[in-house]
Amino acid sequence: KQEVTQIPAALSVPEGENLVLNCSFTDSAIYNLQWFRQDPGKGLTSLLLIQSSQREQTSGRLNASLDKSSGRSTLYIAASQPGDSATYLCAVKEIKAAGNKLTFGGGTRVLVKP
Amino acid sequence: DGGITQSPKYLFRKEGQNVTLSCEQNLNHDAMYWYRQDPGQGLRLIYYSQIVNDFQKGDIAEGYSVSREKKESFPLTVTSAQKNPTAFYLCASSRLAGGQETQYFGPGTRLLVL
Numbered sequence A: 001k002q003e004v005t006q007i008p009a010a011l012s013v014p015e016g017e018n019l020v021l022n023c024s025f026t027d028s029a030i031y032n033l034q035w036f037r038q039d040p041g042k043g044l045t046s047l048l049l050i051q052s053s054q055r056e057q058t059s060g061r062l063n064a065s066l067d068k069s070s071g072r073s074t075l076y077i078a079a080s081q082p083g084d085s086a087t088y089l090c091a092v093k094e095i096k097a098a099g100n101k102l103t104f105g106g107g108t109r110v111l112v113k114p
Numbered sequence B: 001d002g003g004i005t006q007s008p009k010y011l012f013r014k015e016g017q018n019v020t021l022s023c024e025q026n027l028n029h030d031a032m033y034w035y036r037q038d039p040g041q042g043l044r045l046i047y048y049s050q051i052v053n054d055f056q057k058g059d060i061a062e063g064y065s066v067s068r069e070k071k072e073s074f075p076l077t078v079t080s081a082q083k084n085p086t087a088f089y090l091c092a093s094s095r096l097a098g099g100q101e102t103q104y105f106g107p108g109t110r111l112l113v114l
Helices: none
Strands: A010-014 A019-025 A030-038 A044-051 A056-059 A062-067 A072-077 A086-094 A102-104 A108-113 B004-007 B010-013 B019-025 B031-037 B043-051 B054-057 B064-066 B076-078 B087-094 B109-113
Touching: A010 A019, A019 A030, A019 A086, A019 A108, A030 A062, A030 A072, A044 A056, A044 A062, A044 A072, A072 A086, A102 B043, B004 B087, B010 B019, B019 B031, B019 B087, B019 B109, B043 B064
Parallel strands: A010 A108, B010 B109
Antiparallel strands: A019 A072, A030 A044, A030 A086, A056 A062, A062 A072, A086 A102, A086 A108, B004 B019, B019 B076, B031 B043, B031 B087, B043 B054, B064 B076, B087 B109
16 A cells, blocks of 8 residues: 655755755655645645656746655755745655545655744 | 635534535546545545546545535535544646656635534
């Protein structure tokens, strides 16, 4: 059974520092991996989607890498801002999963201090 | 505006009562999903539907029921059989397109037991 883990569960950094968020998964037979952002009491917003054939994806200050063989993905957020404070979740789409089922990690709660 | 709406934002359930959470989308997506999120945890799939009048159980379907009479709507009923219903419920939708499409999430409904 696929398990997705995000460590640490919480992270606090001063404004301007780069953020590094980690995601690991146990079964490398995936279609893609996705990073989401969730503000308190809100739904999820998709940040980046990396297909299994890709090594990384970039959007503005965000860069996500994928190492499928080792079961790891890392989300980098450059020059963090207080507005980046949120919970970040990663999710994988398995090849053998029915429908478009995603398996989520528990999330990393980020606080960027001004 | 295209998107997913969920109502109500907060819902209170009495012991032994069934309650229904609404989810509507105007994105013309074929697939819709219901997730449950407990504090500090990732999302777990309750039910999903890929086509009208058809739906499949997810990982934690016991105590829940759904219907898909219209493409735009996918209501979730939390029955009295669900003994621990307090959680944040998120609805999502996506195109199917080979299962590599991102899911779009609604704002969520928080269910509390009185």
